[in-house]
Amino acid sequence: MFDATALNRRSYRAQGIAKAVFCLMTVALVVPVLLIIGTLIYKGGPAISWEFLFTPPRNGMTEGGVFPALVGTIWLVVVALLASVPVGVAAALYLSEYAPDNLLTRTINLAIINLAGVPSIVHALFGVGAFVHFFRFGTSILAASLTLAVMTLPVVIVATREALQAVPQAFREACWNMGATRWQTIRKVVLPNSISGILTGVILEVSRTSGETAPIMFTGATAFIVFLPESVFDQTMAMSYHLYYIATQQTGVPEEITFGVALVLIGIVLLMNAISIGFRVYLRGLKKW
Amino acid sequence: MDSGRQDPGTVEHGDYAIETRGLNLWYGDFQALFDVDLGVKRGIITSMIGPSGCGKTTLLRTCNRIIERLGYVRTTGSVNVLGHDIFGDDVELVQVRKQIGMVFQRPNPLPISIRENVLFGFRLHEARLRRVTAAEEDEVLESSLRQVLLWDTVKDRLDKPATGLSLEEQQKLCIARLLPVKPEVLLMDEPCSALDPAGTEAVEELIWRLRGDYTILIVTHNMAQARRASEECVFMLLGRIVEHGRTEELFLSPEHSETADYIEGRYG
Numbered sequence: 303m304f305d306a307t308a309l310n311r312r313s314y315r316a317q318g319i320a321k322a323v324f325c326l327m328t329v330a331l332v333v334p335v336l337l338i339i340g341t342l343i344y345k346g347g348p349a350i351s352w353e354f355l356f357t358p359p360r361n362g363m364t365e366g367g368v369f370p371a372l373v374g375t376i377w378l379v380v381v382a383l384l385a386s387v388p389v390g391v392a393a394a395l396y397l398s399e400y401a402p403d404n405l406l407t408r409t410i411n412l413a414i415i416n417l418a419g420v421p422s423i424v425h426a427l428f429g430v431g432a433f434v435h436f437f438r439f440g441t442s443i444l445a446a447s448l449t450l451a452v453m454t455l456p457v458v459i460v461a462t463r464e465a466l467q468a469v470p471q472a473f474r475e476a477c478w479n480m481g482a483t484r485w486q487t488i489r490k491v492v493l494p495n496s497i498s499g500i501l502t503g504v505i506l507e508v509s510r511t512s513g514e515t516a517p518i519m520f521t522g523a524t525a526f527i528v529f530l531p532e533s534v535f536d537q538t539m540a541m542s543y544h545l546y547y548i549a550t551q552q553t554g555v556p557e558e559i560t561f562g563v564a565l566v567l568i569g570i571v572l573l574m575n576a577i578s579i580g581f582r583v584y585l586r587g588l589k590k591w
Numbered sequence: 592m593d594s595g596r597q598d599p600g601t602v603e604h605g606d607y608a609i610e611t612r613g614l615n616l617w618y619g620d621f622q623a624l625f626d627v628d629l630g631v632k633r634g635i636i637t638s639m640i641g642p643s644g645c646g647k648t649t650l651l652r653t654c655n656r657i658i659e660r661l662g663y664v665r666t667t668g669s670v671n672v673l674g675h676d677i678f679g680d681d682v683e684l685v686q687v688r689k690q691i692g693m694v695f696q697r698p699n700p701l702p703i704s705i706r707e708n709v710l711f712g713f714r715l716h717e718a719r720l721r722r723v724t725a726a727e728e729d730e731v732l733e734s735s736l737r738q739v740l741l742w743d744t745v746k747d748r749l750d751k752p753a754t755g756l757s758l759e760e761q762q763k764l765c766i767a768r769l770l771p772v773k774p775e776v777l778l779m780d781e782p783c784s785a786l787d788p789a790g791t792e793a794v795e796e797l798i799w800r801l802r803g804d805y806t807i808l809i810v811t812h813n814m815a816q817a818r819r820a821s822e823e824c825v826f827m828l829l830g831r832i833v834e835h836g837r838t839e840e841l842f843l844s845p846e847h848s849e850t851a852d853y854i855e856g857r858y859g
Contacts, residue, residue, distance in 0.1 A: 480688065481687075
């Protein structure tokens with residue numbers, strides 16, 4: 303009475319195949335990541351040392367470390383964040399909490415999505431035109447960071463807006479009905495409950511910013527400079543551009559150093575992502591609903 | 592005289608806490624309220640009944656102008672609350688909402704502690720005008736929670752998150768947090784519909800206790816509740832007020848056939 307019919311068996315076969323295919327695709331997704339990281343560790347690992355991290359390159363970059371590039375990347379990311387986070391969060395707050403749903407708002411939203419799709423090399427050219435020449439910042443950390451900021455702005459806005467919209471509407475209504483203004487509502491209820499999402503978005507942006515090459519190569523990054531930057535108007539080395547340079551433009555750089563640079567770069571990105579995830583887990587734990 | 596909608600003769604103009612005149616409301620092109628003339632008497636409980644989509648909640652939400660948060664709402668006519676036209680130019684929305692508290696269908700405590708929930712409105716309005724001592728806050732906290740019969744249940748966990756309370760307790764808390772700013776009018780939008788029968792009974796009992804101190808306008812789908820827990824009753828249909836009178840009269844001898852049909856469950 304409860305024996306499997308032919309139809310049952312056919313259903314099971316189809317279900318088994320579907321499961322196998324999905325599983326295979328998942329594995330196919332993980333394999334390249336593991337291969338990349340594995341290769342980097344295998345080939346670049348031996349180069350990593352305190353000396354590698356904290357000394358400048360020597361002898362036509364065929365020896366020595368990455369210190370100026372590491373410091374430069376930190377400068378670029380920090381300045382880019384100082385520019386993009388206030389603007390992005392404020393814009394997202396306006397769009398999500400204040401703006402009426404009309405044609406203008408929808409147009410702005412569309413523009414933001416499109417901005418996110420612009421190739422980074424186009425942002426680089428925009429940066430050269432706008433920040434290097436028009437604003438006369440020259441090739442400097444400021445110009446490069448602002449270019450990075452423009453590029454990351456849409457992602458900051460979208461991440462912030464999503465975090466804001468994850469706050470239940472009932473909380474806002476409760477506040478409004480007690481006579482709170484929109485700003486009081488935002489400050490006391492909306493922001494405290496969305497800050498984890500916003501920060502996650504911001505930190506993910508950091509990791510992306512630190513890896514970008516195209517936007518900085520014409521606007522502020524330089525191939526070799528032994529001095530560390532002292533202000534935002536200096537040029538600087540950067541990890542991503544340094545890697546590009548020693549891998550393609552410079553001859554005689556030992557493979558070990560090239561892979562070492564790549565490993566440090568990806569290490570920064572993974573570290574940022576790990577911090578982001580840890581932060582999110584921590585802040586989720588504080589949420590009370 | 593409004594064609595017999597109101598209890599004839601006994602009410603004077605100043606006795607109304609809420610009074611609408613020729614109120615029409617549109618959501619975009621859709622008209623939700625038609626020429627609503629309603630007088631809600633001070634200090635009693637008035638219930639609004641009617642089938643889904645008849646405009647009860649819309650009318651309720653117009654009384655503290657929370658409806659305007661939806662940008663596409665348009666109104667004509669007037670709404671007087673406590674003798675003032677709330678659509679007037681000199682009206683400050685913050686003051687309107689302070690005087691007119693609202694309780695929602697689903698309890699919506701804020702994701703902060705019980706203490707902070709109760710004191711939220713108080714801190715927003717009072718504590719910004721003058722120095723408020725901790726002792727005063729404690730007093731406000733206790734008296735508000737006592738008024739809603741919640742003090743004994745929560746007095747030992749005031750700093751625990753409000754979202755950890757049962758739905759019934761949450762709804763009581765949502766009423767409690769309105770009280771410290773001393774509103775005159777409480778609007779309730781099906782306050783018991785998310786609660787179980789015991790919770791419903793407890794919250795109804797509470798609402799009944801608050802009558803006299805506050806003017807309460809309550810929307811309900813539950814006719815037994817309207818009958819038990821209100822002194823006057825308004826029956827609405829398709830955006831119009833069909834009948835308004837003393838609850839027992841409206842239920843025992845409705846004037847209009849639509850009211851009778853609805854009460855007897857012929858549609859709804």
